[in-house]
Amino acid sequence: MACWLRALAWPALMLGVLTIVGCAGELNSQRSPSSSGFTPVFVLAEPLSVAGLGGAVSNSVRYDLPSSARQGGDGWYILDVKLTFAIHPEAPLGAVNYVSVSTNGRAAAQIKFVSDRIAGYPAVRWSTAELFTGSSNGIAFGTSLTLSFSNYLQIEGVRPGENVLTLKLEQLQGIVVRSVTLEPGSSVSKGRLGPPRLTIHANGYPRRVKVGQVFTVQYRVTNEGYPARDVGVTSTTSGIGLLAVGPASRFHGWLPSEDRGRMTFVAIAPGDYVVNIRAKGATGGAPQQRLEIRAR
């Protein structure tokens, strides 16, 4: 059943609660790593599960990587998994649980669950952070939740030869997640692109302008890694005597590799001004470019 259709079945929605995200959530649904140049090097054949009654429990599986394996060396390794959670229907309000997936003891997935009540119905708020989209969160009603999750492994999470993948459930302050299963097909994959990394370079602008002169600043934003999400390029000026003409910012839902653009300014009073141009995205930003412009 489609996610939205299942959500519709919940009475809470009929009461006007719009934040139903908790069915089959796709943390990275906008762009699947497997369709973007990542190839599995280890695929989980059998389900890997843990169930707890309080405290921390874990379960592990071993897998091999080539003798050349090194994060960022022979390629970039990611975790690309599907997790199914059994939610406790009567979790104490405000209880916190964590589910994590690590490789060689280095966490690459951490999902936080906090029990809540919304419109009188038990609910679970989940949240996480990763390097494909930045961060994700949602609210789940009911006793089952499935999430897809992708993230770059830590550097020490990749080593030649035998590696260990561990699924861990930590139940602090009560039980929110009764059990979690890492579904078959979950993988460690390898690709060419590393985490998004933005740089910005401004050029083609005049250092000296006349008052009243309209001038442009050309810039180039480059991304050396995986397409960066929610990238904004913004400019700010140091004084009220230098104004942006037209938009002072530009937004990209996804920035694959490069964007060239220009911004237009006019000096309305003499002075020494600074224009700062900066690119920032959901997974990181670039140091700003500082342009000094004298108006006479």
Added chain:
Amino acid sequence: MGLLRSRARLLALVGAGALIGVTAGLVGGHELSHLGQGASTTQLTWLYIGEDRFRNYDFNSQLDSATNVDWPITILFWNNAEVDKVKDFYRWACCPYPGGAKYAYLNEGFGDVWDSDAGQKGHWCPVFGETPHMRFYADSDDTLYNIYWGYYVLASTHYDVRECGFGKWHGDSERAEEYFVDVALFFGYAAQHDWAYFWNYEPYREEGNHFWDNNGWASAVNIP
């Protein structure tokens, strides 16, 4: 810890570059943060790791200024850390009481953001003696991630001395850092004292009731 050491060197190098932009501080004030006024430092800078960056001090209010700092960032909780997870441990292990909120300035993507935290301390407000106090920082989802440190949280440390008594003062960040790391070690966490240089060395000096003392080296605690 070998690779962690190399990361420390990387961070130190980046920090050196960032130090070019250090703002000179002014000394002044007496009651400082308890009158809504921050303390001063000459060591405030950005530290960069991967695509992230953060200020190496926390602040008295949401004003990014070398004359508005509170305490140096002295501990990194890394690998699988999260603010509530780490707080839960210290709440249980030593420090069940909250303090007053302060602010960190950091960036994991969507620009520079403020995070506030009241932290955990051993006593509510000691009339005699002292209590260690640590504040924990990450962004809105209570954790930060990069491939070097995994899921990490930053913390500042200090002691509150006779806070509700006569002759109160606050400080000794270095000694408080050692205390909190020793607590983690005692309960079996892998930790390293003075793991990486965070460019916030503060020789002993008194600034009102703000008693500075920090060797500039932050400790690291591995949260598994």
